[in-house]
Amino acid sequence: MIKIKNLIFEYNANQPIIDNISFELKPGKIYVLLGLNGCGKTTLIKLLVGLLNLKSGTIEYYGNPIERIPYNERANFFSYVSQSSSNIYDYIVRDYLSFSLVGNMKFYNHPKEFEMKKVQEYASKFGIEKFLNKKLGELSGGERQLISICGAFIQSSKVILMDEPTSALDLKNQNIVLSKLLQIAEEEKKTIIFSTHNPNHALFLDATVFLMKNGKIIDYGISKKIITKGKLSQIYGEEICYSEEMSYKEISFKRKK
Amino acid sequence: MSRTKKIVIFFGLSLFILLTVFITALMVGRYSISIKDFVGSISTNDSIYDTQRSVIINLRLPRTIIAGLTGIALSVSGLLYQETFQNKLVSPGLLGVSNGASVGAAIAILLGATNSLISFSAFVAGIITVILTVIIGRLFNKSSSISLILAGIVIGGFMSSIMSIIKYTADPDTTLSSITYWLMGSFADSTLEKAFVISIIVFICIAIVLSISWRINIVALGYEEAQTKGINYRFYRYLIISIATLLTAASVACAGAISWIGLIIPHIVRLISGRNTSRSIPLCITFGGVFMIVADILSRTFTGGEIPLSAITGAFGSIIFVILLVIKKREVFSHD
Numbered sequence: 011m012i013k014i015k016n017l018i019f020e021y022n023a024n025q026p027i028i029d030n031i032s033f034e035l036k037p038g039k040i041y042v043l044l045g046l047n048g049c050g051k052t053t054l055i056k057l058l059v060g061l062l063n064l065k066s067g068t069i070e071y072y073g074n075p076i077e078r079i080p081y082n083e084r085a086n087f088f089s090y091v092s093q094s095s096s097n098i099y100d101y102i103v104r105d106y107l108s109f110s111l112v113g114n115m116k117f118y119n120h121p122k123e124f125e126m127k128k129v130q131e132y133a134s135k136f137g138i139e140k141f142l143n144k145k146l147g148e149l150s151g152g153e154r155q156l157i158s159i160c161g162a163f164i165q166s167s168k169v170i171l172m173d174e175p176t177s178a179l180d181l182k183n184q185n186i187v188l189s190k191l192l193q194i195a196e197e198e199k200k201t202i203i204f205s206t207h208n209p210n211h212a213l214f215l216d217a218t219v220f221l222m223k224n225g226k227i228i229d230y231g232i233s234k235k236i237i238t239k240g241k242l243s244q245i246y247g248e249e250i251c252y253s254e255e256m257s258y259k260e261i262s263f264k265r266k267k
Numbered sequence: 268m269s270r271t272k273k274i275v276i277f278f279g280l281s282l283f284i285l286l287t288v289f290i291t292a293l294m295v296g297r298y299s300i301s302i303k304d305f306v307g308s309i310s311t312n313d314s315i316y317d318t319q320r321s322v323i324i325n326l327r328l329p330r331t332i333i334a335g336l337t338g339i340a341l342s343v344s345g346l347l348y349q350e351t352f353q354n355k356l357v358s359p360g361l362l363g364v365s366n367g368a369s370v371g372a373a374i375a376i377l378l379g380a381t382n383s384l385i386s387f388s389a390f391v392a393g394i395i396t397v398i399l400t401v402i403i404g405r406l407f408n409k410s411s412s413i414s415l416i417l418a419g420i421v422i423g424g425f426m427s428s429i430m431s432i433i434k435y436t437a438d439p440d441t442t443l444s445s446i447t448y449w450l451m452g453s454f455a456d457s458t459l460e461k462a463f464v465i466s467i468i469v470f471i472c473i474a475i476v477l478s479i480s481w482r483i484n485i486v487a488l489g490y491e492e493a494q495t496k497g498i499n500y501r502f503y504r505y506l507i508i509s510i511a512t513l514l515t516a517a518s519v520a521c522a523g524a525i526s527w528i529g530l531i532i533p534h535i536v537r538l539i540s541g542r543n544t545s546r547s548i549p550l551c552i553t554f555g556g557v558f559m560i561v562a563d564i565l566s567r568t569f570t571g572g573e574i575p576l577s578a579i580t581g582a583f584g585s586i587i588f589v590i591l592l593v594i595k596k597r598e599v600f601s602h603d
Binding site for chain 1: 270353478479480481482484485487488489490491492494495496497498499500537541542543545
């Protein structure tokens, strides 16, 4: 259970980027933060994983205020996937995935059989075993993002927060990443917080949606109720429409069942 | 062949080479000692070997120990800086430690201090300079690496200008030449006391680095990834900066500002080990030691005087580096 109360964050006085947000998240569900670029999605996620310091308000993970959780224990509460990591290209995939286990290791320990077994297990779940001995730089953007997400699952945290993990990917790779995420999140009963500017992602993930605008949550609910022309026009403007109203057929991917 | 196996083989081999060049360094020089005399002088108390024994113990042993440890210290701190600042072009002088230590030494030389006082002054000035850099970097931004690098450039530049003023005021015939010679790097002033002090510093620092050698990988991922994977990023970053600073300050204090080695050895090692600090740090230790002892042998063997160390490390380092980059160009340049 994550409780967020009266969260305010600003870089300059009286220009709040996060403007008094409160909500509660239940374990084992998928949540989507939906909004335009600059609406505060990234800032909210960075606050939730402790990368930015709170100015006012509280964030509690299972009753523990985030600022009181020691760094190594935070790894058991939440993990984080960014839009893209630029500094990881030289690492071998197997090594990189083992880094996710650092929170539960002594400072002098190196990964041993137990840790590498876990890496192997999750790599096969995500279907990325064939990349284990390659460098991340040799892979495509989609494959790299799949590996970042795999790393977040290896961390074994209760909650996984993802900041637009598919924004740099093409249509097919978006579909691959989202399908894998959905399948494994359901298997492992993870709480997922996923930010995106594409409303279709919320429908695809069958998630609870938080609609964000100017640092506020202006509406929330299950995706089928929120992803409607009426509600979305508040942030996307009056020109949005359903695909059947268009003069051409829009292309998308099916959800596998 | 597995990666671990490859590293174990390379480490064993380079350790053997390190021991070999260490012993060779004790025998060769302007006064060369044969293997028979060498064995005789260290295994017996026979007075016929007194000259040899004195050369080995009083002259060559301290300078070879200091050469080896300086090589280790500069290579490891170069690697630590490159990983922590996520920048392969960074060398141990990044945060101003070498410039600061040089100023410390120059002031001591100007005041006519003794050999050990010059080293002490260099060591302290190097550390104070880095503390200054960190303080100024924090004024810019607390968690950014760029702010620290910028502060390092500012302080480094400031220290260079102080150095120019010192050189300008120094007597051209005596102190100016000592300062200039000191800046080019040399092991000629090595003593057993200095070797003892630098041994303690290097052993403690290397022991800490080896114990967290795997964890440094995670620090190298940067603030966001490191912190959310479950480590206290700022603590580890300052720990690593402190260790790298101590190592560099100690070696500059003993041997002057030796360029290139801290930049080149980590690159050579990474071409073999790949980017994983639990594999690259052990190799950095042996490679750095070998490289510097060989450089010292070259500096004192070929001419009547001594060739400045930086001239040797620069010339050989850059040639080796170019050859390696040509061999491995596909891996090195493909992702840029």
